[in-house]
Amino acid sequence: MAAAFRAQQNTRLGILLMSATSFVFALQDGISTHLAGQYNVWMVVMIRFWFFAAFAMALSSRRPGGIGGQLRSHHPWLQALRGTLLVAEVCIMVVAFIKLGLIATHAVFVCYPLLVAALSGPVLGESVGWRRWTAIGVGFIGVLIILEPGVAVFSPWALVPLLSAFMFALYGLLTRYVARGDSAGTSFLWTGIMAAVLITPLGLWFWQPMAPEDWIWMGLLCLTGAGAHFMMIKAYEVAEASDIQPFALLQLVFIAILGLTVFDEELRRNVVVGAALVIAAALFTLLRARAVAKQAG
Structure with missing residues (x-):
């Protein structure tokens, strides 16, 4: 009984941490939108x-073992690919914020759990049943409602957050794959170093002087990014991923509030309807994956 109570407390703490992570990530995206509207995206990233x-x-x-010990990996090439995917995904996502706005971008990006489910077969060799394939189909109907292809003039920029979601889903799957041989600390260190190394030549090439007040925003962007990742790591340490992953979808709610109140964005009806379908499908997919994992255990 005591052990069950501790597990419940850990799950509650994990839910709180993941919800807080979603909120801080939303703030980070808002700051990224502000800075990328003033300066080059490469430099900001x-x-x-x-x-x-x-x-x-x-x-x-x-x-x-220190830094040297954490860098030892059983999958160095996959770790390098993870870092590459993440830094490219972040750059693409920030561009989407500028071109489409926070709300529309995240309404499409929130489909990434569906992409994770769809790609888990070829990447991880996992079986995806008809229920999850149905949910994936429903979710992408939601994405189409958000994108509105064929209505007026379809903007190619509308596909940018979908590309970002695909890259993030692949990044997540590779993270699960390398976890079979590497610790979370190793993956975290490889991600940070690889991303920094890859983006530095572009960022320095497009360097722009930054106003003093914007350095404050830049500092907040760095702190929110590091803080959110730290809370996310802690969330996964104290609770099962399947229990807390659905709460990552709260980021869309926080983004909508931020977009409406700070950036004067419009909440269009098709975005609301489409996002509701995507979130419902994503939640079903996550909960179904959890049920399958429990049956297998």
Whole structure:
């Protein structure tokens, strides 16, 4: 009984941490939108990942074996690919914020759990049943409602967050794959270092002087990014991923509030309807995956 109570407390803490992570990630996206509207995207992302890498190295230095020990990986090429995918996904996502707005971008991006389910077969060799395939189909009907192809003039920019969601889903699947041989600390360190190394040449090439007040925003962007990742790591440490992953979808709610109140964005009816379908399908997919995992266990 005591053990069950502790597990319940850990799950509640994990839910709180994941909800807080979603809120902080929403703030981070709002700050990214502001900065990328004033400065080059490459430079903004570069400074963000410099801090990310420094934060990852600081954490690794406190673990057994230090930074050198954490860098030892059973899957170095896949770890490098993960870092590449993440930094490219972040750049694409920030561009989408500028072109489409926060709400529309995240309404499409929230389909990434469906892409994870769809790709888990070819990437991880997992079986996806007809129920989850049905949910995936429903979710992508929601995406089509959001994108409105054939209505007026379809903008190619509308596909950008879908590409970002695909890259993030692949990043997540590769993270699960390398976890078979590498620790979470190793994956975190490789992500930060690889992303920082890859983005630095572009960021320095497009360097722009930044106003003093915007350096404050840049500092907040770095702190929110590191803080959100730290809370996410802690959430996965204290609770099962299947229990807390649905609460990551709260980010769309926080983004909608931020977009409406700060950026004066419009909440269009097709976005509301489409996003509701996507979220419902994503929740079903996550809960179904949890049920299958329990049956297998």
